[in-house]
Amino acid sequence: MRLPSISETLRKLSQVFDSLQVDYMLIGGYALPAYGLLRATVDIDIAIAIRPSEHTRLYTELKNAGFQVSSLSEQTLCFVITDLKAATEIEVWIKPDGITIDQECLRRRRKRKIAGNDFWIIGPEHFIVNKLSRKDRRVQDEADVLSVLMNNELALDIPFLHHLAGKTDILPTLKTLQKKSTTTMKRK
Numbered sequence: 001m002r003l004p005s006i007s008e009t010l011r012k013l014s015q016v017f018d019s020l021q022v023d024y025m026l027i028g029g030y031a032l033p034a035y036g037l038l039r040a041t042v043d044i045d046i047a048i049a050i051r052p053s054e055h056t057r058l059y060t061e062l063k064n065a066g067f068q069v070s071s072l073s074e075q076t077l078c079f080v081i082t083d084l085k086a087a088t089e090i091e092v093w094i095k096p097d098g099i100t101i102d103q104e105c106l107r108r109r110r111k112r113k114i115a116g117n118d119f120w121i122i123g124p125e126h127f128i129v130n131k132l133s134r135k136d137r138r139v140q141d142e143a144d145v146l147s148v149l150m151n152n153e154l155a156l157d158i159p160f161l162h163h164l165a166g167k168t169d170i171l172p173t174l175k176t177l178q179k180k181s182t183t184t185m186k187r188k
Helices: 006-020 052-064 103-108 124-133 139-149 158-166 171-187
Strands: 023-027 044-049 067-069 078-083 088-093 110-114 117-121
Touching: 006 023, 006 044, 006 052, 006 067, 006 078, 006 088, 006 117, 052 067, 103 124, 124 139, 124 158, 124 171, 139 171, 158 171
Parallel strands: 023 117, 044 088
Antiparallel strands: 023 044, 067 078, 078 088, 110 117
16 A cells, blocks of 8 residues: 655645635755755644644644644644655745744745745745754754755855844844855855
């Protein structure tokens, strides 16, 4: 018997979000290939823009679509859903680290093919700030950001990126990584 794929999980999830008119975007390792280097990742992270009054309806629709949902309350910053058929776990962020899901964030997201599906992904500047703002930031997160900064084909809005980073305590780290990317690019 074949387990459903991550592609099928993402398709079901986007259908739920679209039917409820919930703005969403893929963040984390699954968004990285759109801007930086492809790397293996096992966790799926999605950010959503939802009002607390919509939590019950979202909870119900996710359950109806075959997802198990962890507790979801008005104070929830992140909750976990599991596609029971595919045994795939997804972290759903209502308040992702370092960024606010406002109209500017939603305007800058991009639609890309992810696992064969059209899916919204976080914009590159918000991706960088989210990665560097993680409370549990790892060396891998900084390497992910460095790969985005080194992508010659990606036109980053540096003033906007610095503005976003300036709202957090990551601006010095970002500037260090920018210098490192410039130095590395000169060597190539």
